[in-house]
Amino acid sequence: MSTGTERSPAVVGKLSTLDRFLPVWIGVAMVVGLLLGRTIPGVNDALSAVSVDGISLPIAIGLLVMMYPVLAKVRYDRLDSVTGDKRLLAASLALNWVLGPALMFTLAWLLLPDLPEYRTGLIIVGLARCIAMVVIWNDLACGDREAAAVLVAVNSVFQVVMFSVLGWFYLSVLPGWLGLEQTTIEASPWLIAKSVVIFLGVPLVAGFASRYFGERAKGRQWYEEKFVPGISPWALYGLLFTIVVLFALQGDRITSQPLDVVRIALPLLVYFAVMWGGGYALGAAIGLGYERTTTLAFTAAGNNFELAIAVSIATYGATSGQALAGVVGPLIEVPVLVGLVYVSLALRSRFAATPPKSIVHHD
Template sequence: MQTKLRFLDRYLTLWIFLAMLFGILLGNIFPGITTLIDSLSWGTTNIPLAIGLLLMLYPPLTKVEYGLLPKAIKNKTVLSVSLILNWIVGPLLMFTLAVILLRDEPAYMTGLILIGLARCIAMVIVWNDLAKGNREYAALLITLNSIFQIFSYSFYVWLFLNVLPEKLGIGSFNIAVPMRDVTESVLLYLGLPFVLGFLSRYTCIKMKGKHWFQTRFLPFISPFTLYALLFTIVLMFSLKGEAFLALPKDVIKVSIPLLLYFVLMFLISFFTGKAFGIPYDKNAAVAFTATGNNFELAIAVAIGVFGIHSPQAFAGVIGPLIEVPVLILLVRTSLYLKKQFYDPKKSTHTLHR
């Protein structure tokens, strides 16, 4: 069944702007908030922030249908194209744009690279449904991304931030990132919600049934991703009240490569799928899965490694600010391309058997 973009998701860009503004006002009205936030820490972990980051990632990881994994192997063409786009083309494209456009801003460059390495596991279903894509295949690809991300993200960060800049002669930026810090952040902010999500799914379905889980439990927890994201943004920007005048310019700096990334990644993915003869419904799933990013993970790792005050974390926050309006336009682009390049009668919404 075709879905509609929820009210909260449709105006996500507005909510993020309002959260930024509220955070800045909060920081100016209560200048002692920085001391208060820093005092709510255990070791190097800020407790309110950690709770917010965990709540961001728990709902999407609870939605993952792990039982669909065996089906993904059956269509090797779609699987291969998706893996190449997600784990080779996407990271390299974001890396290239970040290096070209933000060479003079190594911290923002690093934040964008972190975004490019975090493949989407949340909003893809929404964009895919709006574009009349195959929901089951989108779920399959999200499942693969979730599993792959847990075991590969730390390595990818090491490769793209510690190795490639040096090999390409830009190591003078000194953006080396300790792999241990990244691994700890991934285990905490991705591994823990992954386990909790898997256990929640298994327990709820076993005790209450799949229908109750899908119609009652998931709708209840889904909004917490947005609430936690907005909470994190308010927290971050309450610490940036003194830098308010510089923020608009920085938002533009980070937005340009993000905008280019979304558009280029979608077009590359869509026409690659078409060249391999993938039917439209599956091609839409592949294209939107490859185009979206897991900003929740990128923000969590940036904060865990560089701190809540860091430009890297700021870049992560700008991600969903740009993603929502651009992806809505790309949904319309996808439907236009469907009319131009696909015969609707040949499009199928079933998996190959």
């Protein structure tokens, strides 16, 4: 993974081929996935058939492989410095659970007033706050790993408690108050909790166990200098594998409805830009420093598309417009947030040095 120092040309030149050309590999993975889904008969059915209780097993494996190295790098003995940062926690809650759903609701109604299925799907995406892939974007942008671990944990708790409540409010209650078309959503607490346990709980426990037992057995120096560099590339391998599988599963639908994809993409682009920019501006305004401002911005901009797709399929069916809107989410999110990683790194020099307690050394 990238170093924690500022990326001067000399530093970039020392990066691995995987790191240096990451946008290229992600683009290739997206194209490969789309081509697989489009050209190989039955590949999406085969991948969909390999599932556990409705969750695609290949996607679950890819996400677990992707998240484990990042969570194994977290210094869990530093988490108290994050939980004591009330500004960070309050800002994250406001962005994720007040601004995010309200913004997506507004954009969906403004830009898709004539497409109720896609509109509903986007509102569901806005309710599903990110607990998985955000750790990768945060790590690539040299954000605060400990802060990311805490914020995704907070999002997980709120997701289990608030997802169904907010879904009922934004799809039924608020439209009724405004004289708009109302709809319904079915999202059982078990479905939401299952997403949290699989995509966050498993790699979090594995990462904590690796550090705890690794440091006890061979010491922190061995863990940081030998073990961590060895597992680091697997985060990006898992990311690329996940992208290939995800786009292979939905390749036919995406390429067969290009105009619909464009309509869905527009509010998503505005959403990601506003949420990331708002998080970045807020973090800078309240003096969080570069690392935690970056973490705040990416946790605000990312969404749990796995949960959004699962809820849409369970409620409206696999071939519904709501499900397609959920699928288009990562199609737009992946390249946009990769681009924002580089924007974030370019803005790094504008920040004053952060206090020592929040400095995170990236490997």
